[in-house]
Amino acid sequence: MSSGSTYGDIHRYEPPRESAAAAVAIVLLTLVEIALVGVFTFGLISGWGIASNDGGFGNMFLGTVLATMFVNLAFILLLYRKEFLPDVMIVKKRRRKWEDLYVRQEDEDGESLTDGATESFKRAIYPYYKR
Numbered sequence: 001m002s003s004g005s006t007y008g009d010i011h012r013y014e015p016p017r018e019s020a021a022a023a024v025a026i027v028l029l030t031l032v033e034i035a036l037v038g039v040f041t042f043g044l045i046s047g048w049g050i051a052s053n054d055g056g057f058g059n060m061f062l063g064t065v066l067a068t069m070f071v072n073l074a075f076i077l078l079l080y081r082k083e084f085l086p087d088v089m090i091v092k093k094r095r096r097k098w099e100d101l102y103v104r105q106e107d108e109d110g111e112s113l114t115d116g117a118t119e120s121f122k123r124a125i126y127p128y129y130k131r
Contacts, residue, residue, distance in 0.1 A: 012089040022083035029076045036069045 040062060043049065048058030 009091045011091045012087070014087040016084050016086050019083055022079050026076055026079050029072055029079070033069060033072050033076065036065055036072060040065045040069065 043058065043062045043065065049062050051059060
């Protein structure tokens with residue numbers, strides 16, 4: 001990271017490749033997705049999932065079609081993210097551990113054993129002692 005970077009600046013920006021092969025693959029996978037959604041919807045409407053019709057095979061088939069739909073959708077999203085979204089790195093502020101614990105900066109090092117010992121002693125002897 002360069003020393004001149006301020007928080008929120010774009011540190012690295014690589015434009016997307018936008019390959020034609022990826023676009024064609026996304027279109028073909030989308031057509032397959034539409035076909036799978038059609039088969040799944042037709043199977044639900046036709047009652048393929050009812051066990052009394054075919055002994056439970058339709059239920060397994062509909063589950064397999066549904067799983068294939070999600071895997072296909074995952075590939076579509078993977079191709080889109082890899083080929084059509086830019087790679088951007090933004091400089092962010094790195095928080096120190098004491099900030100996560102809601103510790104004030106002056107208390108960052110903690111307390112020593114004798115910090116506040118006299119106040120504690122005065123309160124133990126005289127409970128109505130005012131600071």
